[in-house]
Amino acid sequence: MDIKQTFKGLGRKLNEMGTVVETIKKKAAAKQKKIVLCEGEDPRVVEAAAACVEEGIAQIVLLGNAEEIHAKNPGVDLTGIEIIEPAASPKLEEYANLLYELRKAKGMTEEQAKEQAKDATFFGALMLKAGDVDGLVSGACHSTANTLRPGLQIIKTAPGVAAVSSFNLMVAPKSGNQYCEDKMLIFADCGLNPTYTAEGLADCAIATAKSAKEIAGLEPRIAMLSFSTKGSAKHDLVTNVQEATRIAKEKAPDLLLDGELQFDAALVPEVAALKAPGSKVAGHANVLIFPDLQSGNIGYKIAERLGGFQAIGPICQGFAKPLNDLSRGCKAADIVCAVAITALQAE
Numbered sequence: 138m139d140i141k142q143t144f145k146g147l148g149r150k151l152n153e154m155g156t157v158v159e160t161i162k163k164k165a166a167a168k169q170k171k172i173v174l175c176e177g178e179d180p181r182v183v184e185a186a187a188a189c190v191e192e193g194i195a196q197i198v199l200l201g202n203a204e205e206i207h208a209k210n211p212g213v214d215l216t217g218i219e220i221i222e223p224a225a226s227p228k229l230e231e232y233a234n235l236l237y238e239l240r241k242a243k244g245m246t247e248e249q250a251k252e253q254a255k256d257a258t259f260f261g262a263l264m265l266k267a268g269d270v271d272g273l274v275s276g277a278c279h280s281t282a283n284t285l286r287p288g289l290q291i292i293k294t295a296p297g298v299a300a301v302s303s304f305n306l307m308v309a310p311k312s313g314n315q316y317c318e319d320k321m322l323i324f325a326d327c328g329l330n331p332t333y334t335a336e337g338l339a340d341c342a343i344a345t346a347k348s349a350k351e352i353a354g355l356e357p358r359i360a361m362l363s364f365s366t367k368g369s370a371k372h373d374l375v376t377n378v379q380e381a382t383r384i385a386k387e388k389a390p391d392l393l394l395d396g397e398l399q400f401d402a403a404l405v406p407e408v409a410a411l412k413a414p415g416s417k418v419a420g421h422a423n424v425l426i427f428p429d430l431q432s433g434n435i436g437y438k439i440a441e442r443l444g445g446f447q448a449i450g451p452i453c454q455g456f457a458k459p460l461n462d463l464s465r466g467c468k469a470a471d472i473v474c475a476v477a478i479t480a481l482q483a484e
Contacts, residue, residue: 157308157321157449160354161352161481162192162194162473162474162477164481165194165480165481166192168195168480169195169196170272170479170480170483171196171197171198171269171271171272172195172197172198172270172273172479173197173198173199173200173261173264173265173272173274174199174200174261174274174472174476175200175257175260175261175273175274175275176200176257176275176278176279177206177220178205178278179277180209181467181468181469182199182277182278182469183199183206183210183213183215184210184469185469185472185473185476186199186215186218187214187215188473189476189477191214194473194480195477195479197219198220198221199218199220200220200221200223200257200261201220201222201257203222206220223255223256223257226260228269229260230251232263232267233247233250233251233253234250235263235267236250236253236259236263237250239266239290240290256287258275258279259287259291261273261275261287262287262290262292262460263291265292265458266291266292266458271458271480271483272458272459272460272461272476272480272483273288273458273460274460274461274463274479276461276464277463277465279465280465281462284460284462285462288453288456289301292456292457293456294456295455296457297340298340298344298455299334299337299339300337300341300455301329301453301455301456302326302329302330302337302344302345302454302455303325303326303327303329303330303452304323304327304345304348304349304450304454305323305324305325305327305437305450305451305452306321306352306449307321307322307323307437307447307449308320308446308447309321312445314444314446316404316405318421318423319355319423321353321355322422322424322425322446323348323355323357323423323424324425324427324433324436324437325342325345325424325427325433325454326341326427326430327433327436327437327450328433328434328450328451329430329451329453331429331430331431332429332430334377335377335380335384338361338377338426339382340455342381342385342424343385343388343392344454344455345359345426345454346424348452348482349423349424351481351482352452352478352481352482355423355424357424358393358418358422358423358424359385359392359393359394359424359426360395360396360402360404360418360419360422360424360425361385361394361397361398361426362378362397362398362399362403362426362432363375363378363396363397363399365397366397366399366413367397367398367412367413368397369412375397377428378428379397381396382394382395393417393418394418395413395416395417395418396426398413398418398419398422400425400436402419403420403422404421405420406420407420452475459480459482461478461479461482463475
């Protein structure tokens with residue numbers, strides 16, 4: 138399974154207030170974060186870099202050879218974009234030393250670090266680690282592994298986070314949905330981790346709540362999903378969700394979070410009244426945490442294909458600093474959206 142999915146239908150109008158994507162772009166523009174795009178050899182990335190600067194979404198650093206980028210993209214205005222060739226950068230030695238210190242315990246030599254730091258994605262991750270940029274976007278012409286490996290080795294997970302996860306922003310169709318009070322839902326994890334420990338699932342829930350607030354502007358009401366509601370079934374899989382719910386409440390007591398809940402108990406008030414009376418989340422959830430990747434991936438595709446929801450993502454979360462992967466089938470508009478989301482994830 139290809140875990141990377143394209144950002145769907147970015148130009149579609151969702152309501153009279155404009156698109157969700159346009160709202161995200163405006164919020165990002167107010168922050169003016171610096172984002173590094175690692176694939177200057179790809180015309181889609183170059184076009185997106187120019188669009189981001191033209192629209193004022195973010196400051197852009199583009200990695201690649203400046204002469205080659207200008208020659209291959211003669212019709213693109215690159216004014217205001219900082220172009221850096223990793224192998225020729227005056228900061229290469231500094232970044233190589235940083236990489237060596239981070240990886241020497243794993244057997245990396247100084248010479249290996251210097252060579253590895255010339256790789257654009259590693260160089261971009263080192264820029265992010267050093268604080269020279271606020272976020273990173275890559276993957277237009279490289280695999281998920283090529284993007285996430287530097288992230289995991291250099292950026293690593295945020296303090297107290299057991300695992301990196303992902304989420305999808307699910308936007309209700311223009312006609313609306315009676316169980317979607319906020320016109321959108323957040324699904325997690327739909328694209329990254331096949332299985333979760335209870336602690337990892339709890340961290341996914343906490344990270345997704347933060348993303349829901351920062352990116353979608355939602356006040357998160359989090360449902361920990363299962364095939365059981367409040368002990369209606371007994372199984373090790375149910376126990377894992379129950380334990381994850383307990384851990385999440387312990388770690389983030391201020392979150393409006395409940396579980397374990399079946400999907401209908403999470404969204405349908407009438408069902409919630411029967412199965413989870415007294416719950417402040419049941420029947421009104423807007424953040425849905427699936428127990429594993431299998432159910433999450435199936436769930437978001439059912440909502441997209443049968444329910445008419447627009448799926449944006451998956452979007453990475455849980456890294457110590459913002460880093461996002463693209464689909465290799467992405468368009469320039471998708472990359473612009475990814476840059477805006479990455480900017481919103483930056484502290």
